[in-house]
Amino acid sequence: MNEVMRAEHLGKRFGPVRALRDVSLHVSAGEILGLIGDNGAGKSTLIKILTGFHQPDSGRLLFEGRPVQLKSVTHARSLGIETVFQDLAMVNDLPVYLNLHLNKELVHRPLPFLKRREMKRRAREALDEIGIDIPSVTAEVGQLSGGQRQAIAVARSVFTRNTKLLLLDEPLAAMGAKEGALILRLLAQLKQRGDLAIILIAHNYSQVVDVCDRVNLLQHGEITFDKPSRDTSVAELLELVHAEYRLEH
């Protein structure tokens, strides 16, 4: 498998807080890496470094085998690194197809008219291709369920973009079982493409073990566990996290 991203010995401080001490991880094309860890373990900080929002104080990143300094989110995006955050950044009163084309609208030149029919067609095709079932691409995003909105947000991050690394911060949070299953199916579908590396932060260990190829546990700013999902279990992950909890309380 082609390695897409590797982090080596990342460290990050916020004043007196050492959010990351020494984090190394790697993810390859066609692979879903699950990142778990208690509140405050450093998961969001790590994602923000991988997506160019924060710069690490120490350590380095290798993207497709070459050292890279991500200067900004825009820079990371230009390389094919996309993030879906919890708040989704969708415009609720715009239809699905315009949300998918946000900042990438197709326009008739030289006239400033939107190519609506073409955008609808492309949106429908893209959603069909990755198996997202919504009533219509002209539906306003605000009228969809939480799971459907999340699915659209994921679709947007790989739509018309040359995405190589997709980062998902808690895409299943506050979602019912049925909606969560929709997102997990979508991730499995994207994995099948084989050209995309995915890092998924999640709290539900059983979903992580089901959908991810490998699991990393982040504790106090360090990766303390790295195993293929088939070699671990929900019980083992719970035990690891609870053992830490018992030590602390």
Ligand SMILES: Nc1ncnc2c1ncn2[C@@H]1O[C@H](COP(=O)(O)OP(=O)(O)OP(=O)(O)O)[C@@H](O)[C@H]1O
């Ligand atoms: N911008 C910041 N300024 C100061 N401290 C920060 C900042 N961002 C994160 N931290 C601190 O760094 C540590 C790691 O936070 P981070 O948000 O990365 O953890 P997390 O694993 O994502 O937690 P959660 O699951 O609760 O979101 C915490 O102690 C947090 O308070």
